[in-house]
Amino acid sequence: MSMKHTELTDDLQERASLYAAGAMTDSERLEYARHLDEDQCVVCQAEVKELQSAISLLAFTVPSSSPSPTVKVRLMEQARHAVPVIQPRPPGFRWLQWATAVIALASVVAALSLMRTNSELRREADALKSRIARLEVQLVEQQDTIATLTSVGVRVVDLAGQGASMQASGRIFWDQQRKRWLFSVRNLPPAPADKSYQLWFVPKQGNPISARVFNTEADGSVSVEVPVPDNATDLKAAAVTTEPLGGQPQPTGPFALLGAM
Amino acid sequence: MFVGMAEDDRTEQQDRECIRRMASKDANALDAFYTRYNRLAFSLVLRIVGNREDAEDVLTDVFWQVWQQSSRYDASRGKPVAWLLTIARTRAIDRLRSTSRHEVSTDDPDKHRDPPTAPTEPDPFVQTDTREAVHQALQSLQEQQRIPLEMAYFQGMSHTEIAAALGQPLGTVKDRIRTGMMHLRKRLRPYL
Numbered sequence: 001m002s003m004k005h006t007e008l009t010d011d012l013q014e015r016a017s018l019y020a021a022g023a024m025t026d027s028e029r030l031e032y033a034r035h036l037d038e039d040q041c042v043v044c045q046a047e048v049k050e051l052q053s054a055i056s057l058l059a060f061t062v063p064s065s066s067p068s069p070t071v072k073v074r075l076m077e078q079a080r081h082a083v084p085v086i087q088p089r090p091p092g093f094r095w096l097q098w099a100t101a102v103i104a105l106a107s108v109v110a111a112l113s114l115m116r117t118n119s120e121l122r123r124e125a126d127a128l129k130s131r132i133a134r135l136e137v138q139l140v141e142q143q144d145t146i147a148t149l150t151s152v153g154v155r156v157v158d159l160a161g162q163g164a165s166m167q168a169s170g171r172i173f174w175d176q177q178r179k180r181w182l183f184s185v186r187n188l189p190p191a192p193a194d195k196s197y198q199l200w201f202v203p204k205q206g207n208p209i210s211a212r213v214f215n216t217e218a219d220g221s222v223s224v225e226v227p228v229p230d231n232a233t234d235l236k237a238a239a240v241t242t243e244p245l246g247g248q249p250q251p252t253g254p255f256a257l258l259g260a261m
Numbered sequence: 262m263f264v265g266m267a268e269d270d271r272t273e274q275q276d277r278e279c280i281r282r283m284a285s286k287d288a289n290a291l292d293a294f295y296t297r298y299n300r301l302a303f304s305l306v307l308r309i310v311g312n313r314e315d316a317e318d319v320l321t322d323v324f325w326q327v328w329q330q331s332s333r334y335d336a337s338r339g340k341p342v343a344w345l346l347t348i349a350r351t352r353a354i355d356r357l358r359s360t361s362r363h364e365v366s367t368d369d370p371d372k373h374r375d376p377p378t379a380p381t382e383p384d385p386f387v388q389t390d391t392r393e394a395v396h397q398a399l400q401s402l403q404e405q406q407r408i409p410l411e412m413a414y415f416q417g418m419s420h421t422e423i424a425a426a427l428g429q430p431l432g433t434v435k436d437r438i439r440t441g442m443m444h445l446r447k448r449l450r451p452y453l
Contacts, residue, residue, distance in 0.1 A: 014435055017442040022354065023413035023420045023435075049339045053453045054446040056346035058414055059305040060395045067303040071317050072295055075324050079288045198390075212390045215271065225451045229397050247390060 005043040016044055020051035042129045145182065145225075149173055157238055159259035161187070168220070170257045172238055174228070181211070181238075184223040188216050188256060191242060197256060198247045200239045201232035208239070213247035235261045276341035283331035291328050298342065299324075302349040309353035309415055310360075319356050323349045340453075354417035391452055398448035406441030409434050 005012055018024045019032050036045055159170035168188035172181045183199060191197050196215060200208040209232050216222045240257035276297075282290035302323055307316040326348055334344060399407060409427070412418045418426065424434040446453070 010439075013443075014439045017439040018413075018420060018435060021410055021413040021438050021442060022350065022417060023409070023423065023438055025419045025421060045338070049337075050446055050453060051442050052347055053339050053343040054449050055410075055414055055442065056343045056350070057391075057395045057445075057449055057452060058399070058411075059301055059346050059349075060392045061399055062304040062308040064300055065304050065307055065313075066300050067317050067320050068313075071303075071320055072292075072299065075295065075321050075328075076288060076292060078321075078325060079291050079328055210390050210393065227394060227397065227448065227451075229393070 004041045016047040157259050159257040162255035165256040179228045181226040187220045190216050198243045202237040204236045280331045280334050306353040406437045410441045
């Protein structure tokens, strides 16, 4: 596998999946890691990056526990005492050794300058390939969004500003087939540093269900995609409240936006 | 066009800044990074190694590795939290193997079929909607995809070990892991 790939095949996707999930054998893992690092294969690197990000989210499903405070104490002690070690200069380090060192350094600099142009070109080519891969992903996402906005049966729900946020407005495109909301907000100033906005599914019966904790950009806008869980289909409203930083299990703060279904 | 969450972006920027400062050996940055993520990383390590003593040892190693390797962090390879969790998972699996507690289960595959339980202590640095979205994504996987994924990720089992444990052909196991990963990525794309 000592080569750079130009496109993602099913086989490459399978290898990236096994690597990211940690399901390769030791020898496979070593060989694949070498492929990623030494071959600098941007196709496989991009795939592994996304899949590792996805699988690492499984950590969020584990019951939360705290380590003992001594772990932090130990770690910080270790970090604060790990100062760089300065080697004492060996005795007898004379002018001949200096001259030898300077000549060796000059040789290395000359060799590096010869290699530089070639490696710069290689880096530029890699950067371009990486950019193309990112643009392809963006294109697929944009096509996906357009498909939602134009699909049959999409519901549009408008949200009006409430209280101190009267000037704000929001709109939800509810793709009922694919069970997701495309939610956008305008004119809602960013929440204070210790607060977050929280979007809620408000069912006809039962308690509100958290849909997303978010903040707006400096211009008061944001657009997000929100998966709609199976228990949030019979809704009477959508709401946005202002909550303590990170959100709450149930709404506690004032309404910023509200819209009936 | 629809973009990532401003909140997530802000956290990611703060994390990158922490790593940049750690590379300059600013211990306060390590303190801040540890404060934000120690519970998340510890919970994952504890889930894998199974006892607190080993988990705390591994957690120290994990953050020490982050501190030592912060100058080599490559932002193009993913978010800082994904980098941290990858290190945490790898070190935990190494510990599991070195303590010989890693036994391939061939007798009771049902024990892998219980979905993860609810959090016992809410982590103020983990957004509840992220946790819910990941739970939903995992539960939306078919059982035949979820089980091998969890066996690989949480128990460090290779595809050959999983195939033997479940009594399934190797090709089937590989394909189910791939399909499961594709599904997870699709469901969790807003959080990547």
